[in-house]
Amino acid sequence: MRLHHYSSQLQWTGNRGEGTVDYRSYDRSYTVSINGKADIQGSADPVFRGDHSKWNPEELFLASLSACHMLWYLHLCSDAGIRVKSYEDPATGIMEDREDGSGRFTEVKLYPHVTISDSDNLDKAKKLHQHAHERCFIANSCNFPVRHEAEIRFG
Secondary structure (H helix, E strand, O other), rough: OOOOOOOOOEEEOOOOOOOOOOOOOOOOEEEOOOOOOOOEEEEHHHHHHOOOOOOOOOHHHHHHHHHHHHHHHHHHHHHHHEEEEEOOOEEEEEEEEOOOOOOOEEEEEEEOOOEEEEHHHHHHHHHHHHHHHHHHOOOOHHOOOOOEEOOOEEE
């Protein structure tokens, strides 16, 4: 087994001058920095007093699941000799709020729309989504179902 280590730097940028005097006195804005990469400007979801123009943690989480699945899928297709020409995923997630203010994701659905170059590989290409799901690092870290409904076409 190999261990992989990751690091990031988070800086809250929402202090309006008084800090967290009360719940309405500060912005939820932050910057995520990773050495050598473009910064990510983030905030809370607008429902939680955040800035809708910035990435929120829930969106980043959903995007991580979608990207991890795609990267594994492309890898497996490459190994299987299936040439993927395009890949899109309008993923969705459901998060529930609890009365105490906490919450959790209860489900994520991935909807990969994949175009491959050879119609003879349609069935095989569809089945590889299950293998990608089983290998996805992010999906394997979740305590809720991550489902996928793939659409495979050729052209």
